[in-house]
Amino acid sequence: MSQRVAFVTGAGSGLGREISEVLASKSIKVIVADINMAGAEETVSIIRESGNEAIAVLCDVTDLENVKNAVDESVRQYGKIDILVNNAGWDKVEPFLKSEPSIWQKIININLIGQLNTSKQILPIMIENGYGKVVNIASDAARVGSSGEAVYSAAKGGVIAFTKTIAREMARHKINVNCVAPGPSNTPLFKEIGEQHEGLTVALEKAIPFRRLAQPSDIAGAVAYFVSDEAEYVTGQTLSVSGGLTMI
Amino acid sequence: MNLGLEGRTVLVTGAAKGIGRAIATSIAEEGGNIALHYQTSEKEALETANVIEKLGVKVALVKGDLASIDDVQTMKKTIEKQLGTVHSIVNNAGYAQYKSFFKYEPGEWTREVDVCFYGVLHLAHTFMPDMMNSNEGKLINIIGDSARTGDRNLIISGAARSGATSFLKSLSQEVGRYNIQCNTVSLGLIDQGQEFDAAMLEKILKQYPLKRLGNAGDVQGIILFLLSAWSDWITGQVISVNGGQSMIG
Numbered sequence: 001m002s003q004r005v006a007f008v009t010g011a012g013s014g015l016g017r018e019i020s021e022v023l024a025s026k027s028i029k030v031i032v033a034d035i036n037m038a039g040a041e042e043t044v045s046i047i048r049e050s051g052n053e054a055i056a057v058l059c060d061v062t063d064l065e066n067v068k069n070a071v072d073e074s075v076r077q078y079g080k081i082d083i084l085v086n087n088a089g090w091d092k093v094e095p096f097l098k099s100e101p102s103i104w105q106k107i108i109n110i111n112l113i114g115q116l117n118t119s120k121q122i123l124p125i126m127i128e129n130g131y132g133k134v135v136n137i138a139s140d141a142a143r144v145g146s147s148g149e150a151v152y153s154a155a156k157g158g159v160i161a162f163t164k165t166i167a168r169e170m171a172r173h174k175i176n177v178n179c180v181a182p183g184p185s186n187t188p189l190f191k192e193i194g195e196q197h198e199g200l201t202v203a204l205e206k207a208i209p210f211r212r213l214a215q216p217s218d219i220a221g222a223v224a225y226f227v228s229d230e231a232e233y234v235t236g237q238t239l240s241v242s243g244g245l246t247m248i
Numbered sequence: 249m250n251l252g253l254e255g256r257t258v259l260v261t262g263a264a265k266g267i268g269r270a271i272a273t274s275i276a277e278e279g280g281n282i283a284l285h286y287q288t289s290e291k292e293a294l295e296t297a298n299v300i301e302k303l304g305v306k307v308a309l310v311k312g313d314l315a316s317i318d319d320v321q322t323m324k325k326t327i328e329k330q331l332g333t334v335h336s337i338v339n340n341a342g343y344a345q346y347k348s349f350f351k352y353e354p355g356e357w358t359r360e361v362d363v364c365f366y367g368v369l370h371l372a373h374t375f376m377p378d379m380m381n382s383n384e385g386k387l388i389n390i391i392g393d394s395a396r397t398g399d400r401n402l403i404i405s406g407a408a409r410s411g412a413t414s415f416l417k418s419l420s421q422e423v424g425r426y427n428i429q430c431n432t433v434s435l436g437l438i439d440q441g442q443e444f445d446a447a448m449l450e451k452i453l454k455q456y457p458l459k460r461l462g463n464a465g466d467v468q469g470i471i472l473f474l475l476s477a478w479s480d481w482i483t484g485q486v487i488s489v490n491g492g493q494s495m496i497g
Contacts, residue, residue, distance in 0.1 A: 143497060164495040171457030171492055209424025214481050221478030230469020233436075233462050236495035239487050244424050247417040247484035248497045 003053075005078045006227070007031045007071070009061050009118060010088030012039025014187040015137070017046070018216030019085055019223050024052035026224065028083065031074045033059035035088075061088045061114030064121070071121040080129055083227045084122045086115040086136045086159075093193045096150035104151045111155035112162070119166060123175065132175035133227040136163050137219075138238060140183045140246045148197075156181075160238050167236030176235045180222045183242025185214035209244035218243075251476035254279030257331045258475065259323075259375070261314060261367075262341030264289035266440050267390075269296045270464035271338055271471050273303070278472065281306040283327040283334060285341065287313055306331055314341055314367030315359070320374045333378050336386040336475050337371055344392075344405035357404040364391075364408035365415075372419060376428065385428040388474050389416055390467075393434050396486065397494045413486055420484035429483040431474050436490025438462040457492035 006023045010016035012034030020030045024047040032047075032054055034040040040056035047054040055077055059070035074081060090110040092103055115136055126132025141149045142156035160179050167177040184190060184204045190213070194201050205211055222241045225231055240246055258275050262268040264286035272282045273296070282300050284307055286293035293309055300307045308330035312319035327334055343363040345356075368389055379385025394402040395409035413432045420430035437452060439461040444452065453459050470489050473479055488494060 160497075167492050167495065168457045171459065174458075209421050209483060210427070210481060211425065218481035221473075221476075221480075222482065224478060225469070225473040228469065230465070230472065232469075233458060233460075233466035233491050234470070234487075234489050235458060235492040237488055238495075238497055239482070240485055241482050243481050244420050244483040247420070248486075 004028045004082040005031065005074075005080055006083035006085060007033055007074060007081045007118070007122060008085040008087055009033045009059060009114065011043055012036040014189065015182070015185065015216045015219055016085075016087040017043045019087060019220045020054065021047060021050075022217070022220040022224050023083070023085075023227065024054055025050065027052070029078055030054040031078065031081070032056045033070055035060045061117055062109040064117045067117045067121050071125070075125065081122050081125050082129070082131055082133065084118060084126075084132070084134045085223055085227075086118055086134070088114050089137065089189065091149060091152040091189060091193070093148040093197065095148060099151065107151045108155045111152060112158045115159055115162065123166075123170065126175050127170075127173045130174060132170070132173070134166070134170075134175065134177040135223050135226045136177070136179045138163070138179040138181045140181050140240055140242050143181055143238070143240065143248050144246045163238070164236045171235060176226070176231065178226045178231070178234060178236065179238040180219060180226065181238050181240045181242070182214055182219045183208065183240065183245045185216065185219060187216060204245075207245060208242070212243065214241060214243060251278050251472055251478070253472075253475060255281070256335045257281045257283060257327070257333065259283040259285060259327065259334045259337045261285040261337070261339045261371070262287075264293035264296055267438060267464055267467050268340040270468055271340060272296060273299060274468040274472060275338075275475065276300040276303045276305045276307070279305060281331050283308050283310055283331055285310050285312060285323065287311065287341070314370055315362035317370045317374070320370040324374050333382065334375050335379070335384065337375060337388070338471055338475070339368060339371055339387070339389045341367065342390070342405065342409070344402055346401045348400055349403045352404070360404040361408045364405050365411045368412040368415060376423060379428050380423060380426040383427050385423075385426070386475055387416070387428070387430045388471060389413070389430075389432050391432055391434050393436050393488055393490050393494055396434055396488065396496055417484045424483060429474070429479065431479075431482060431484070432486040433467070433470050433474070434486055434488040434490065435467065436462055436488070436493045438464070438467065455493050456490075460491065462489060462491060
């Protein structure tokens with residue numbers, strides 16, 4: 001069997017970088033897709049330093065044409081895509097009634113439409129190959145709500161519902177589609193939010209049974225399971241990785 | 249991938265045959281020592297123990313009825329003598345009758361609740377204090393998707409297992425501070441050599457997007473994941489391994 005190839009969005013930093021590193025450590029070639037090329041190149045360097053393969057591609061998930069170019073470039077380089085990890089995400093935390101429609105649109109475009117765009121471009125390649133694993137990063141905000149994240153939670157709720165239907169449509173092609181729902185995680189996004197909301201980290205650590213935020217490696221472990229052969233019979237599911245903060 | 253199970257002691261209940269045997273064997277292949285529980289299937293338990301020993305790990309056979317707290321406490325003593333402290337538990341044992349509610353005689357449901365619900369309490373109450381002392385541990389309970397979605401012919405075992413799921417959520421909040429993870433694996437229909445006629449099988453598979461029944465390997469994967477350090481931040485969760493038959497939450 002030739003080496004598997006994974007396309008990871010938002011892989012230029014934080015969680016996406018960690019997921020890329022973990023997949024690369026399992027001898028998977030990684031396409032580090034990001035809008036931030038400097039970050040993407042850094043991820044590629046880290047992976048190559050450990051003797052594994054990766055390339056960086058410019059990918060704005062909100063733009064279907066741009067995603068198509070990124071996917072075409074990936075296939076030119078690696079010949080196929082076996083694994084898609086829809087990780088790119090963004091949020092601005094503020095009360096819904098204070099938020100502006102332009103921000104709603106940005107949140108929905110990145111978090112929900114972005115996953116639709118990559119799925120639209122990459123699933124046909126997987127169907128053609130008769131193999132595919134898709135892991136969509138959702139959020140516990142989608143499962144239980146999160147104050148200040150109304151639109152984000154709606155977009156991520158859309159991701160979970162989209163995952164279920166795509167899992168059904170793709171099952172006949174032997175493509176598994178699942179969701180990982182992180183709880184509060186120690187990522188650049190959370191750091192940005194934490195800076196604006198004093199005491200948030202401490203309050204969350206008190207509420208989480210494991211008394212700490214998630215590290216990116218915690219989330220990457222769940223992604224690694226879903227893309228493994230061991231998870232062949234698992235599809236349409238959502239797994240919270242939350243230190244027990246939510247239990248659904 | 250190193251799962252970190254080498255030298256760990258894992259109690260697998262209902263491990264004499266079927267899924268339990270497959271789980272115990274896969275843990276042993278990763279270097280884990282096995283406390284192999286059975287209740288009545290002694291011959292099969294011995295066979296499984298032989299297979300496991302050949303993998304170069306230690307195995308202790310423990311007989312007992314999980315419905316009895318005395319039996320579970322005796323199991324602990326037996327395991328400790330042979331293997332030391334139990335680090336993790338996979339509770340695969342269960343008991344279910346397949347019939348509708350009104351076909352039960354009053355009281356005929358007790359055994360299902362005793363095994364599927366109280367059995368989990370007995371295991372946790374007996375083994376978890378040691379895990380708390382050593383500040384680590386994993387408890388995985390296996391249920392059927394009937395407990396999540398309902399099934400008119402698995403009405404009692406489904407209710408008992410749903411109770412066990414709720415118990416594990418609360419327990420995981422209690423023991424999270426001791427770095428102990430408690431999770432539930434919910435299975436769809438697993439092929440264990442049942443003889444379905446072709447028409448029945450076709451009818452069943454219509455409900456399964458992945459168009460096949462589950463197999464032992466499907467269960468082994470999720471169990472190894474939940475026993476490994478890869479899942480250290482996952483607790484109180486329920487994950488279905490069911491070919492997509494149900495998609496909840």
